[in-house]
Amino acid sequence: MSALQITSIVEDPELVQRRRKEIVAAATELFSKQGFYRTTIKEIAALAGISSGLVYQYVREKDDVLLLVILDVVEAYAREIPSALEGLEHPIDRLVATIGAYCRVVDKRRAATVLAYRSTKSLSRDRRRLIQAREIETNQLIAGAIADCIKSRLLRRINIDVLTYQIVLIAHGWALKSWYLKSRLSIEQYIRDSLDILLGTVLTPSGQKHYLARRSRRK
Amino acid sequence: MSALQITSIVEDPELVQRRRKEIVAAATELFSKQGFYRTTIKEIAALAGISSGLVYQYVREKDDVLLLVILDVVEAYAREIPSALEGLEHPIDRLVATIGAYCRVVDKRRAATVLAYRSTKSLSRDRRRLIQAREIETNQLIAGAIADCIKSRLLRRINIDVLTYQIVLIAHGWALKSWYLKSRLSIEQYIRDSLDILLGTVLTPSGQKHYLARRSRRK
DNA sequence: TACGGTTGATTGAATGGTCAGTCAATTACG
DNA sequence: CGTAATTGACTGACCATTCAATCAACCGTA
Numbered sequence: 001m002s003a004l005q006i007t008s009i010v011e012d013p014e015l016v017q018r019r020r021k022e023i024v025a026a027a028t029e030l031f032s033k034q035g036f037y038r039t040t041i042k043e044i045a046a047l048a049g050i051s052s053g054l055v056y057q058y059v060r061e062k063d064d065v066l067l068l069v070i071l072d073v074v075e076a077y078a079r080e081i082p083s084a085l086e087g088l089e090h091p092i093d094r095l096v097a098t099i100g101a102y103c104r105v106v107d108k109r110r111a112a113t114v115l116a117y118r119s120t121k122s123l124s125r126d127r128r129r130l131i132q133a134r135e136i137e138t139n140q141l142i143a144g145a146i147a148d149c150i151k152s153r154l155l156r157r158i159n160i161d162v163l164t165y166q167i168v169l170i171a172h173g174w175a176l177k178s179w180y181l182k183s184r185l186s187i188e189q190y191i192r193d194s195l196d197i198l199l200g201t202v203l204t205p206s207g208q209k210h211y212l213a214r215r216s217r218r219k
Numbered sequence: 220m221s222a223l224q225i226t227s228i229v230e231d232p233e234l235v236q237r238r239r240k241e242i243v244a245a246a247t248e249l250f251s252k253q254g255f256y257r258t259t260i261k262e263i264a265a266l267a268g269i270s271s272g273l274v275y276q277y278v279r280e281k282d283d284v285l286l287l288v289i290l291d292v293v294e295a296y297a298r299e300i301p302s303a304l305e306g307l308e309h310p311i312d313r314l315v316a317t318i319g320a321y322c323r324v325v326d327k328r329r330a331a332t333v334l335a336y337r338s339t340k341s342l343s344r345d346r347r348r349l350i351q352a353r354e355i356e357t358n359q360l361i362a363g364a365i366a367d368c369i370k371s372r373l374l375r376r377i378n379i380d381v382l383t384y385q386i387v388l389i390a391h392g393w394a395l396k397s398w399y400l401k402s403r404l405s406i407e408q409y410i411r412d413s414l415d416i417l418l419g420t421v422l423t424p425s426g427q428k429h430y431l432a433r434r435s436r437r438k
Numbered sequence: 439t440a441c442g443g444t445t446g447a448t449t450g451a452a453t454g455g456t457c458a459g460t461c462a463a464t465t466a467c468g
Numbered sequence: 469c470g471t472a473a474t475t476g477a478c479t480g481a482c483c484a485t486t487c488a489a490t491c492a493a494c495c496g497t498a
Contacts, residue, residue, distance in 0.1 A: 009446095009447095010446080010447070011446075012446090012447095015447085035340060035341055036256075037255075037256035038341075040482090040483060040484080041483080041484065041485085042483080042484095050448080050449090051448060051449045051450060052449085052450075052484090052485090053448070053449060053450065053451095053485085053486080053487080054447075054448055054449075056484090056485065056486080057447075057448080061484080061485080062483095062484065062485090114340075117336055117337070117395070118336070118337050118338075118340060119337075121254060121333075121337060122254055122257075132398060132399070136399070156419060158412065158415060158416050158419070159404075159412040159415075159416070161399075161400070161403055161404070162404070162409065162412040162413055162416060163416050165392055165396055165399075165400065166385070166388075166389060166392075166413065166416060166417075168392075168396075169385075169388040169389065169391075169392045169395075169396075170385060170388065172388075173384055173385075173387075173388045176336070176388075177384055177387075177388075179351060180351070180355070180380075180384075181380070181384065184380055185378075185380070185381070190381065193377065193378040193381040194381055194385065196377060196378075197377050197378075197381060197382050197385060197417075198385075198416075198417075200375060200377070228473095229472080229473070230472080231472085231473095234473085259456085259457060259458080260457080260458065260459080261457080261458095269474080269475090270474060270475045270476060271458090271459090271475085271476070272459090272460080272461085272474070272475060272476065272477095273473080273474055273475075275458090275459065275460080276473075276474080279459095280458080280459075281457095281458065281459085
């Protein structure tokens, strides 16, 4: 674990946090546009408004910047999903809210999501595993919501892993295939249509009743 | 279009085809393992059993090799899916066979599929569009199968684009998330469980009847 | 309040290694 | 022999990383 920590030469933790945030913002933009290998440290530094040498006060090597960037996206997922569930009790509501929230974070961070797909393999084995572990944690949020629905007999007894990934891929798909989808649909339409296909009938009759009732409440 | 053609200095078309096949095979392996930028032309040449200079007789630049590699995967999709449909008449059978075939090609070329996701953005704008156009052609096969089901009232009137991509992502997902799924499921289980979730109830009652009847015929 | 000194942040030019792509020389083949 | 294919040493560019030099903020002292 400690080998995975990114070390900074600068002592002041607030400064480290601020500078890294600037570096990550600049790097995310450039990596997304040009890719990791086509982006130089000089460019990142310039966009962040600092000198190239200074980057190396906050990071040991270029790969560290990539890890910071990817962690930043992955953590955004883990942060935003739970907050969408506040106040929701019914398991179907919670599942639907989870899916919607996931799609919306992905939409907000479309470029960075694609970047994560492109570049995770450029990380060292250990760091890749770290990212995968975070992904599994996030997926737990979805898997939990599914399990609750099954427990309440609102969903048929399908394979939770497979449904979880189907949902994950729907969310990520919005970013991965935005070159096609973006011009045909809004994110809200995409969420609605995806849910209709997915829940259209994995739901048991009683689950379906709730979903359709809730659905008709929208304009 | 002609600007997209990859030119070779060597005249003999058979030799060009043979050598390119060797180069593509070597490059696919190395790009998958190490990524495009970490792989040198020397390594590709060595694995293909030729000298580094010779590569440049068959290709103008390193990017050309990447295009050849990605085209090779994408074309494998377009080739294998139609052949799985032979002899099938019922629209549901055809849809199910399409999905199964797609998942199985992806499984056979897992590493290359992931590579296509990682590296398509490294191509020039025009070449990326070329790949995307091929992807759309392949997706047409799926979209057509869906449309036929809808026409025959076997599927509800869902958004074809969205369902198409849901299917595409299920297939690609097997490769993209094989680090998680591979140890828990076989590809055949994955196909079965995915179909159950997906068709479990996008199907109309009569579509469902057919799907379930067909499904129970399997051991 | 002024000032010399210390610490830590910041700069950007210099270094060293890596590779894509070239080409003169060599080989195989018909 | 002549033509096409093949080799691999070489070059020029590029870029991650280092580091000597500068700068700024703060502290203790008179």
